[in-house]
Amino acid sequence: MRFPLLVVLALCWxxxxxxxxxxxxxxxxxxxxxxxxxxxxxxxxLISAAQDxxxxxxxxxxxxxxxxxxxxxxxxxxxxxxxxxxDLELAQAILVQ
Numbered sequence: 001m002r003f004p005l006l007v008v009l010a011l012c013w014x015x016x017x018x019x020x021x022x023x024x025x026x027x028x029x030x031x032x033x034x035x036x037x038x039x040x041x042x043x044x045x046l047i048s049a050a051q052d053x054x055x056x057x058x059x060x061x062x063x064x065x066x067x068x069x070x071x072x073x074x075x076x077x078x079x080x081x082x083x084x085x086x087d088l089e090l091a092q093a094i095l096v097q
Contacts, residue, residue: 047072047094054091062088069094 046068053066073090076083085093 046075047097050094054094057091058095
C-alpha cells in the first residue's frame with residue numbers, strides 16, 4: 001500500500017516541477033526576445049558614436065545635424081524600413097542608448 005502512494009506523490013511532484021520549468025522558460029524567453037527586438041538596431045557602433053551629435057540635434061531642436069548623426073539615421077532607416085519615427089525621435093532614442 002505504501003509503494004503506490006509514493007509513486008503517486010512522485011508523479012505529482014514531477015508534474016509541478018515540469019509546469020514550473022515551462023512557466024519559467026516562457027518568461028525568460030519572452031524577456032530575451034523583447035530585449036533583442038528593442039535594442040538590436042541600437043547595438044551598432046555607428047549608433048553609439050552618434051550620441052554627441054544626437055544631443056546637439058535635440059538641444060538645437062533639429063537645427064544642427066552632425067555627420068555621425070546623419071550616418072546613424074541613414075543606417076537605422078536602411079536596416080529598419082518599417083520604422084515610422086521622425087529624426088528627432090530617433091535622435092532621442094540614440095541619446096538614451
